[in-house]
Amino acid sequence: MFTRSGLLILHEHSTSMPEKTENATPHVLSRMTDRKIADRFDGVALAIGGVALALLAYTVHTIINPFVAAIVLYIVLTPFRQYRAARKLLIAGFVLFGIWAAVTLEGILVPFILGAVLAYLFNPLVTNLQSKRQIDRVWSSLATVVIFCGIIVAAGWIFLPSLGAQTKAFIERLTAFVHQNANNFDQQHLRRLMLALGLPAGLADRIITEEAMPELHKLVSFVPAMIIHIIGGMPRILERALNLIIVPIAMFYFLKDWPKIIPLINDLFPSKDPVRREKVIADVDRVLYGYVRGQVTVAAIIGILGAIAFSILGIPYAGLLGVMLAVSDLIPVVGMIFSVFVIELVIVLTMVLNFGVIFSGLFVIGMLHLIETYVIGPRIIGQGIGVPPILMILSLLVFGYFFGFAGLLVAVPTTGIILLFINEYRDNNAAARNNISTIVEI
Numbered sequence: 558m559f560t561r562s563g564l565l566i567l568h569e570h571s572t573s574m575p576e577k578t579e580n581a582t583p584h585v586l587s588r589m590t591d592r593k594i595a596d597r598f599d600g601v602a603l604a605i606g607g608v609a610l611a612l613l614a615y616t617v618h619t620i621i622n623p624f625v626a627a628i629v630l631y632i633v634l635t636p637f638r639q640y641r642a643a644r645k646l647l648i649a650g651f652v653l654f655g656i657w658a659a660v661t662l663e664g665i666l667v668p669f670i671l672g673a674v675l676a677y678l679f680n681p682l683v684t685n686l687q688s689k690r691q692i693d694r695v696w697s698s699l700a701t702v703v704i705f706c707g708i709i710v711a712a713g714w715i716f717l718p719s720l721g722a723q724t725k726a727f728i729e730r731l732t733a734f735v736h737q738n739a740n741n742f743d744q745q746h747l748r749r750l751m752l753a754l755g756l757p758a759g760l761a762d763r764i765i766t767e768e769a770m771p772e773l774h775k776l777v778s779f780v781p782a783m784i785i786h787i788i789g790g791m792p793r794i795l796e797r798a799l800n801l802i803i804v805p806i807a808m809f810y811f812l813k814d815w816p817k818i819i820p821l822i823n824d825l826f827p828s829k830d831p832v833r834r835e836k837v838i839a840d841v842d843r844v845l846y847g848y849v850r851g852q853v854t855v856a857a858i859i860g861i862l863g864a865i866a867f868s869i870l871g872i873p874y875a876g877l878l879g880v881m882l883a884v885s886d887l888i889p890v891v892g893m894i895f896s897v898f899v900i901e902l903v904i905v906l907t908m909v910l911n912f913g914v915i916f917s918g919l920f921v922i923g924m925l926h927l928i929e930t931y932v933i934g935p936r937i938i939g940q941g942i943g944v945p946p947i948l949m950i951l952s953l954l955v956f957g958y959f960f961g962f963a964g965l966l967v968a969v970p971t972t973g974i975i976l977l978f979i980n981e982y983r984d985n986n987a988a989a990r991n992n993i994s995t996i997v998e999i
Contacts, residue, residue, distance in 0.1 A: 627654045668800050672807025678849060679705070679808075680815050698812035706805050716876070723877040730906055833985075840977050848970045851937045856886040858933055859925050866921045872900070873907045886929070888965045891953055897922050944973050 630650040637643035659666060679701050686697035752761060811818070828834040860883025867875035881899055885892035900918040908914050944952070952972040956964030 623654055623657050627651065664800065668803035669807045671801075671804045673811050675705070675804070675808045676811030676815060678846075679812060681846075683812050683815075694816075695813055698809055701812060702805050702809045705808075716880075719876055720880060723874045727874050727877065727903070837978070837981060840981070841974055844973045844977060845970055848973065851934075852887055854937050855929055855933050856883045859883060859886045859929055862928070863921065863925055866925075867900075870917050870921070871908075872904060872918065874903060878903065882925070889953065889969060890950055891957070891965055893922060893926055944969055944976065948972060948976075 627650060630647065634643045634647050634650075638647075683694060683697045683701055686692045686700075687694045690697075692700075752758065756764075823831075823834075860879045863882040864875050864879025867878050872878065878900060882896050885896045885899075888895075897919065900922065901915065904914055904918050949969055949972070952968040953965055956968035956971070958964075960967075
């Protein structure tokens with residue numbers, strides 16, 4: 558807090574500056590003038606160089622290599638690091654280069670990214686074992702990785718045979734359905750379905766003739782191509798699965814060296830206010846940990862409850878549907894819609910249709926959604942991460958449009974982090990205005 562005497566000293570210091578400038582020698586004034594001219598010349602040269610570099614890049618953009626572009630950008634802008642614009646251009650250039658490298662090398666980087674994410678999630682456990690149990694970080698990291706991999710292998714050993722058999726049976730059933738109806742779709746079957754739903758006969762016939770049949774023929778012709786595409790992509794899927802062997806190794810080394818990695822990242826991105834940065838990082842950790850742990854736990858519970866309900870109702874492939882329900886539950890709103898579509902598709906393909914059978918799938922999904930929203934979710938995730946429902950839907954649409962399935966997975970926590978930064982910025986501005994008001998009052 559400034560006192561009256563402090564403000565007086567600042568005033569005297571500020572008023573004395575012109576006197577010093579006036580009393581400066583002609584040699585000093587000449588140097589100051591030359592420095593201003595040099596700064597202006599450097600700014601003009603930087604702007605002209607940037608325009609020339611952009612024109613050159615556009616001219617050779619078909620043959621230029623991003624590595625060469627990054628090196629040229631570094632060579633050109635490094636002498637101008639004292640200018641804020643040059644530093645921003647360097648940062649933007651290397652961010653774009655990093656994005657390009659990540660997209661180009663995604664097959665190689667995915668196992669390491671998964672290992673880093675798992676290390677981030679399990680780091681609190683390893684830190685707790687190291688600090689409270691006095692277990693060396695190397696051994697605690699190794700034990701965590703071994704136990705995690707053991708749980709995954711055990712779950713796969715127990716559940717994968719049954720899930721594989723159900724998946725194979727469902728694909729065979731779907732393929733047989735497509736082959737039987739590829740040339741002549743059973744209109745009577747569809748008519749009976751609409752009549753079972755309570756539609757008048759005339760309206761059902763008009764819907765079948767004018768709207769349903771053209772779209773159904775397109776769908777039926779599309780399914781075989783989709784199955785062939787999936788089968789043709791199996792070698793690539795197996796290759797990616799073999800790359801997953803690297804994940805536990807990367808996870809171990811990330812866990813072991815995590816206390817060294819964080820200071821290194823902080824050194825790469827220095828901050829003028831380390832205390833504020835630590836607070837922001839702690840808030841981001843809270844949002845990410847709360848969302849990931851809570852969402853995974855809720856999804857597992859919903860998947861188990863769904864598999865039990867499907868088994869009781871006699872819906873085929875209950876185990877496979879439970880796994881699908883758990884995975885889709887990781888994506889708010891969109892996952893529920895996808896689950897309804899898949900479950901109703903299974904019912905239509907495998908069961909004798911009537912209103913009760915069709916409604917049973919919708920009833921199960923609706924009840925699970927209510928249980929998640931009002932019973933399980935608030936107790937496990939708490940109050941959530943502060944994302945309003947309408948903003949959650951908008952973020953899912955935007956991230957899904959630009960980044961596909963991966964965007965749907967990260968949309969909600971990323972939006973929560975963005976809102977966190979916005980609130981932090983607003984709080985800092987409010988604190989600065991309060992400080993100014995206090996100084997003025999004094």
